[in-house]
Amino acid sequence: MTDEIRPRPHQHGFPTPEDLPGDTSREDLTGADVYSDGTEVEARSQWLLFRRKFLRHKLAMGSIVFLFIVTVLAFFVEQITPHAFDEPNILMRQTAPTFEDWHLFGTDQIGRDYLTRVLLGAQISLRLAAIVAVLSTAIGVTVGALAGFYRGWIDSLLMRITDLVLVIPLLAVLLVASALFGGGDPVRIAILLALFLWTSLARIVRGVFLSLREKEYVQAARACGASDLRIIVRHMLPNTIGPIVVNLTLVLAAAILIEATLSFLGLGVNPPLPALGRLMDDGRSSMLTSWWLIILPGIVLVSIALAINFIGDGLRDALDPTQQES
Amino acid sequence: MLTYALRRLLISIPVIIAATLLIFVAISMSGDPLADLRQQPNITQGQIDRVRADRGLDQPAYVQYIRWVEQIPQGGFGEYMISPREIWPDLRRVATHTLQLVIGAEVIAFGIAVALGVASAKRQYSVFDYTTTTISFVGYSMPAFWFALILQVSVVTIWQVTGIRLFPLANLSSPNPGTGFAFFVDRVHHLILPMASLAIFSIASYSRYMRASMLEVINSDYVRTARAKGVPERKITTRHAMRNAMIPTVTVAALSFGALLSGAIVIETVFGLDGMGRYFILQLNRRDPYPIMAFLVITAVVTVVFNLIADLVYGYLDPRIRFD
Numbered sequence: 001m002t003d004e005i006r007p008r009p010h011q012h013g014f015p016t017p018e019d020l021p022g023d024t025s026r027e028d029l030t031g032a033d034v035y036s037d038g039t040e041v042e043a044r045s046q047w048l049l050f051r052r053k054f055l056r057h058k059l060a061m062g063s064i065v066f067l068f069i070v071t072v073l074a075f076f077v078e079q080i081t082p083h084a085f086d087e088p089n090i091l092m093r094q095t096a097p098t099f100e101d102w103h104l105f106g107t108d109q110i111g112r113d114y115l116t117r118v119l120l121g122a123q124i125s126l127r128l129a130a131i132v133a134v135l136s137t138a139i140g141v142t143v144g145a146l147a148g149f150y151r152g153w154i155d156s157l158l159m160r161i162t163d164l165v166l167v168i169p170l171l172a173v174l175l176v177a178s179a180l181f182g183g184g185d186p187v188r189i190a191i192l193l194a195l196f197l198w199t200s201l202a203r204i205v206r207g208v209f210l211s212l213r214e215k216e217y218v219q220a221a222r223a224c225g226a227s228d229l230r231i232i233v234r235h236m237l238p239n240t241i242g243p244i245v246v247n248l249t250l251v252l253a254a255a256i257l258i259e260a261t262l263s264f265l266g267l268g269v270n271p272p273l274p275a276l277g278r279l280m281d282d283g284r285s286s287m288l289t290s291w292w293l294i295i296l297p298g299i300v301l302v303s304i305a306l307a308i309n310f311i312g313d314g315l316r317d318a319l320d321p322t323q324q325e326s
Numbered sequence: 327m328l329t330y331a332l333r334r335l336l337i338s339i340p341v342i343i344a345a346t347l348l349i350f351v352a353i354s355m356s357g358d359p360l361a362d363l364r365q366q367p368n369i370t371q372g373q374i375d376r377v378r379a380d381r382g383l384d385q386p387a388y389v390q391y392i393r394w395v396e397q398i399p400q401g402g403f404g405e406y407m408i409s410p411r412e413i414w415p416d417l418r419r420v421a422t423h424t425l426q427l428v429i430g431a432e433v434i435a436f437g438i439a440v441a442l443g444v445a446s447a448k449r450q451y452s453v454f455d456y457t458t459t460t461i462s463f464v465g466y467s468m469p470a471f472w473f474a475l476i477l478q479v480s481v482v483t484i485w486q487v488t489g490i491r492l493f494p495l496a497n498l499s500s501p502n503p504g505t506g507f508a509f510f511v512d513r514v515h516h517l518i519l520p521m522a523s524l525a526i527f528s529i530a531s532y533s534r535y536m537r538a539s540m541l542e543v544i545n546s547d548y549v550r551t552a553r554a555k556g557v558p559e560r561k562i563t564t565r566h567a568m569r570n571a572m573i574p575t576v577t578v579a580a581l582s583f584g585a586l587l588s589g590a591i592v593i594e595t596v597f598g599l600d601g602m603g604r605y606f607i608l609q610l611n612r613r614d615p616y617p618i619m620a621f622l623v624i625t626a627v628v629t630v631v632f633n634l635i636a637d638l639v640y641g642y643l644d645p646r647i648r649f650d
Contacts, residue, residue: 160341163341164341164344164345164348167338167341167342167345167626167629167630167633168345168349168622168626168629169584169587169588169622169625169626169629170585170588171588171589171591171592172587172588172591172606172621172622172625173349173622175591175606175607175610176349176352176353176610176618176622177352179610179611179613180352180353253466253467257467257469260469260472261469261470261471261592264469264471264592265591265592265595265607267610277469277471280471280472280475284475287475287478287479288479288482291479294472294475294476294479295476295479298468298469298472298475298476301469301472302464302467302468302469302472305467305468306463306464306467308467309463309466309467310463313463
């Protein structure tokens, strides 16, 4: 890029509008400035830089497309496959993947269409992960923001609680919690997961807030009489959005994998709902003769988690200001 | 440094107490621990009442918790809720097995991850580098139990096709494992598949740290100096760069030890190993709070201790870190 960024007139320490070349009154709101000789200069905002870098990340873009397709398939599974997920067909039990009767993923031990079951399982995973992501982000941001903004005893208290959650063995406690309070229900399990998956985000947000609260623009906002809530929400949170979004992808992938593990151990989502982990647990008994029963749900599960992680990687690269555009 | 360690240890005691109290209250709130007992036909109401009074179940949860804590120094972890059997002998047996599995997995994971990280950092942006990075992403996104199942299917398929049985699919030992060295070889043979399944996630995660820190070190001034004064490239890698680059990876490995114990729950279930994880699942399905608590306390303590070890090792290996 050879064109330089023209300093904004309102920024201090930069030339006043009179010193600038061209006609500043023609500056429009799209960010493109026009010099008097007619050449256009594109203002490169943080957002623009981010978008440009992210769109260039092939793996992340491919993953978004893939994830979109899987999500559509999973959520419209009833319209897409000609079978119901719990409809047995005793004539076609344990059939390998075939075009016959559109059993593209084969059938299970009692002849239910496996594609329908796997897609429905993917839908349960995605739904559950979305709930976990929203809830845990809300908790993590709130805890981290309060601790970092107010410091003092609030900080100590909240960080000790965070330590507490970090020291307990996550999977074991989730198994106990799910056995006692989960009841095999995806929403309740999602809430339980969220109660344990907010800690890393809280630490990250706290760290960013600790440094942001000393920045001049925050002090300026305070001098203007802005309330604490306004400073946090309007001035500090927007500058924390990068780490929050990256962490969101990590939580999504982790939630999907943990739910699969819980269900595999029989303490997650219960039948009749076909969670992916449960499908693989059921398929285990006949996996030596019917490979598709464990391989196919596994591939779907791994590709969803992988796609989410690739997107997270792309976001991380794009948000990293030390990585220059090549 | 000793005062630092002591202070850290003292800080973690209230954290563990709070964690166990929370878990204990949650378990005792969640239902009737004597439900199994009530369903047995030859148990009278009098016997149930006696067990209730004996265990203090008629008292509030925090009183039960204090009673439970008091017995730890004397009787290990006490008896099971229903049967008058000691928990500790069982727990010690399964913990030994889990320790063998987890330490083996940790050693394998660390060795492979360091090798992969160094190799891909040395050839940054090569085909090898891209391949390992991508594979580590896959390892990161794969549930351990699925990998374990695939290993089992592969071993059986090889067995069916070639007639060679590479690894056993379950249990810790053969029916006649022998003694001494033969026993050891037999145990390792049985544990290779479980260790590999448990290690795969750690390999993925450690190798990423190793690659990143190796890249940082390779481009540092003292490595350039070493190269300028004519130190052979191999020696630069092993003596100058690798040793420093390993510091963050060692820390991550120590921090992840608790997670490996969690992973053992799944792996031991898949391979039918008589370890802590499978013991935990069995007791959880019986809803017996005492052995569950014992498991959680042990894993929490191990996690805290390894977090502390991670800090201390980091300070020991990297003299720039000061404890005060």
